[in-house]
Amino acid sequence: MKTRVAVIGGGASGLTAAITAAREGAEVTLLERGHLLGRKILASGAGRCNLTNSKILPEHYHCGQKNFVKEALARFKAREILAFFSNLGLLTVEEPDGRIFPRCDKAAAVLDVLKAELERLSVKVLLLTDAAAIRPIKEGFLVQTQPGPAPWQKTQADPQSAGEFRFDRVILACGGTSYPALGAGEKAYDLAKSLGHSVTPPSPALVPLCVKDHAWKHLQGLRLQAAIQVFSQGRVISRSQGEVLFTDYGLSGPVVLDVSREAVLALRQGAVQGSLNLFPEFSPPGLKSMLLARWAAKAQRPLKDFFLGIFPSQLAGAINDTLGIDSSRTLDSLGNDVLTRLISLVSDWRFEISGARPWSEAMATAGGVDTLEVDPKTFESRKVPGLFLTGEMLDVDGDSGGFNLHFAWASGLSAGAAAAKYGKYEKA
């Protein structure tokens, strides 16, 4: 008889888990509480799906257990994930920074090849089917389900969506707390907790940051290259360099998302400051001599023209407003202390981080099921034999750049293959 595997959650990790389990000969049922599979895949990478990265390294991940990610991804670098997708027919391209996208630039292409493979393997898919409770029994598990939340009147739950089903193995691939509109929520952790797992409290990661009393109100929508540092209790806790996006509430953009997890965690302990360097490509002496020479060359010109050709006028205006100096004054009428203050501002523009945007704008979840309780090779629970946990619901989150989807695909592939292996975990 075939091993009956339930995969709970039709996101990135659930889809790869279902595919490998079925390829290994299991009879697979995929339960998804939403009305569609792979909703986060479709939204990922702004609809382009940054599915992995050519530089998959443990330092791009954050996890409560130091070696978990290293062991978990030992067999899965970009090459293995790309081979999996290439085998499904997906063509991909790598960008100069290592991020990898489908060649057609459409996230839907990634989901399409996964769904076609599910169909080819005759995986049974139950949409609008919410796994409400899981009970280990002598020979496997009883999964109790209820209809998932229908998004509109016409969408009907599968008639089989409410009931109690018996499975030999269960893979929990329920995602994290980020983007509740795409199926996430803390309720999924209750399933893991009900089975004896501990959950590190989730907090938003890869999330834009709110800044207190900033001078950037008129800069909304402006993007530029900068370096950012985050300070807590007088020390640097996170730094990154790349594109920053100014917003009405504060800051967003890839580098801000990357430092956000540490900022959000530090805010629990007290005040958190940030610093922007608008000239990250210059050394401090190099910047000083460049701006000194420019100051001398433009001595007869007004302060408002000093950054012409370097920054857009609204940013130059915000710099002058912050310095609090009449910008129509010529440079030679201003003392050297103004130049010193100006250099300090553009290379170390301090601000106070007041919080983060809500879960509905966080692209990842820091925290989740404690990885000490999960085998990094198979993703099997160390608490409940035959139960597997994958993807974002684990206490693992990656930097922006394709690292989160990579972990989701990889954990699903490992768990699906292990879950399908009949006999290994037979209970007494």
Ligand SMILES: Cc1cc2nc3c(=O)[nH]c(=O)nc-3n(C[C@H](O)[C@H](O)[C@H](O)COP(=O)(O)OP(=O)(O)OC[C@H]3O[C@@H](n4cnc5c(N)ncnc54)[C@H](O)[C@@H]3O)c2cc1C
């Ligand atoms: C807007 C956005 C853009 C992103 N872009 C990228 C990107 O470009 N690159 C990248 O690497 N990462 C990106 N991410 C992160 C990435 O999408 C996630 O890390 C990844 O999708 C997690 O996969 P998962 O399978 O663990 O969870 P999910 O994809 O969240 O899937 C979990 C599924 O489980 C279902 N579910 C939950 N509970 C139950 C239940 N009780 N019963 C049945 N079903 C249930 C949910 O409805 C959901 O469909 C992005 C995230 C967001 C929100």
